[in-house]
Amino acid sequence: MTPLSRSSRTVSPSRFRPCRSVRRRGASSAGGGPGGRSARICNIYIRESRMDATAMVSRKSFGFAEMFDAPAIVDAAGPRATQPTKNGKALHKTSPAPPGLLRVLAATVEDRGDVSLAALGEPAVRWALATGLAPALARATRHDPARTASRLWPEIAGADLTARLLGAEQREATVEILDACASLGCRLTLLKGIAIGAWHYPDPALRPMRDVDLLAAEDEVPAVEGVLAALGYVQRSDAPPHFYDTHHHSTPFLHPRRGVWVEVHRRLASPGRRPVEPALDMERVRRHLLPADFLGRPVTRLRDELQLVYVASHWARSFKVAGGVFGLLDVLMLLHGAGPALAWDDVLASLDRSPATAGHLYAALTYLEARGLAAAPAAPLEGLRRRQRAFGRTSLRLVHAMIDRFMVAGAPQGRLLSLDRARVAWRTLLLPDPPLRNLARLPWSLLPRRPSRRAAV
Incomplete structure (x- = not known):
């Protein structure tokens, strides 16, 4: 889903009157610099949100305050390892999350x-x-004798069959593409869902995907695109063509008859306001490719250590509600499949100069540990904490609560924290800057933008 523009966000003006008054007085008051004003606004905003939290919950809406006051949650799995601490205090609070979806994730990982x-x-x-x-x-419910008596079972069975048929079509299309590219001497790397499902899930059908992601050497991308065109794929996108000039993949391809989407990647990430960090740089990627077999076809795949970093980063970079749990499930399956063989020293070494990417993995691992789904070794988790910059206790708790509310529980958006503004809050909290700076930015980033006088004229 494409985020709305800042100008399209709506919010009740009365909620921000105290903030405006602080802004008017800021220049003449003591400590009225930008940092002081921002801190006071943040405090007022949080205090008002807390006061109004009960009313917001009674209306079944989710507001900013509820991110601070996450509900009690039941752990999904057993005991956790020792949590990383600072000055004797746990950096992430173990609190329960809505257990339903987490039970399904835990059962999927353990194949129960x-x-x-x-x-x-x-x-x-x-x-x-x-x-x-x-x-x-x-x-996960296959041994439940009462499930077929549920009125929801026909919907579950129908959705399961639909997902399996689409997944089979996507895998068949992938084999066709691999065969055609092999005749030209091109060997492709499988990414994301098609790769994780093939090598880390007990059944690839458990990992639905919207599209098939393929990584090609940059000088081979035109040849791969030519193969897709010859097979009947057409490029379609709502974005203008120049958008993909610097994007990490070219314009997506769709096969009209099969309904299969394919993305041909040049890189793992796109440079935005900040350059691509060394952890996902293509020079490093090329050094961490392994030969693999996909349904009898030779391909390459990412090493588990790089796959873990890439999956977590891709999950964190885009705040998805529907489907957002798959990034967490992919991390779980990687941890479960690799086990003690996972080279944590290599993971940490790759993140030495990649604070944003380290923060992405830290957010995922601490959430999974706090909810009892997985426990990374304490030393690597502490190493990640030192390499990331975004999270202190409060900001990490906020991010965990957003995962609970939106991705795990699917809570409806509230009148104060709409889905679009939740995305803005997520991006702000994950910036690789000091946690207090990100928290101070948060109220400003959520304020609606006023049209400038010049634009109005």
């Missing part, structure tokens, strides 16, 4: 089928269907 469909509850089941977890839900 003992989850009770009735115990999950209808809201969790419906959100699992909406977010693409129908195959995982069906597999």
Whole structure:
């Protein structure tokens, strides 16, 4: 979903009157510099949000204050390892999350089928269907004798079958593309869902995907695009063509009959306001490719250590509600599959000069640990904490609460924190800058933009 423009965000003006008064007085008051004004605005904003939290919850809306006061949650799995601390205090608070979806994730990782469909509850089941977890839900409840009696079972079975048919079509299309590229001497690297599902899930159908992601050497991209055109794919996008000149993949391809989308990647990430960090630089990527086999076809794939970093970074860079749990599930499957063989020293070494990417992985791992789904070794987690810049206790708690509310629980957007503004808050909190600076930016980033006089004229 394309984020709305800043000018299109709506919010009740009365909620921000105290902030405006502080802004008017800021220049003449003591400590009225930009940092002081921002800090006072943040405090007023948080205090007002806390006062209004009860009313917002009673209206079944989710506001900014609820990110600070996350509800009590039940752990999804067993005991956790020791949490990283600073000055004797835990850096991330272990609190429960809505258990329904987390139980499905835990069962998927351990390939269990003992989850009770009735115990999950209808809201969790419906959100699992909406977010693409129908195959995982069906597999996790396969030993539940009462599931077929549920009125939700026909929907689950139908969504499971649909996802499996689409996944089979995508894999068949991938084989066709690989065969055609092999005749030209091009060997492709499989990325994201098609790769994770093939090598890290017990059944590739458990990893639905919107498109097939292929990485090609930059000088081979035109040849791969020519193969796709010859196979009947056409390029389609709502973005203007020049957008893809600097993007990490070319304009997406769609096969009209099959309904399969394909993206041909030149790189793993696009430079934005900040350059691509060394952790995802193509020079490093080329050194961490492994030969692999995909349904009998030779391909290459990312080493598990690079795959872990890439999956977490891709998940964190785009705040997705529907489907957002798949980034976390991919991390879980990688940790479970690699086990002790995962070279954490290599992971940390790759993140030495990549604070943003380190923050992405730190956010994912601390969330999974706090919810009882996985426990990374304490030393690597502490190493990640030192390499990232974005998170202190408060900002990490905010990000965990946003994952709970939006990705895991599928909570409806509130009148104060709409989905578009939640994306802005997410991006602000994950900036590789000191946590207090990001928190001070947060109220400003959520304010609606006023049209300039020049634009009005």
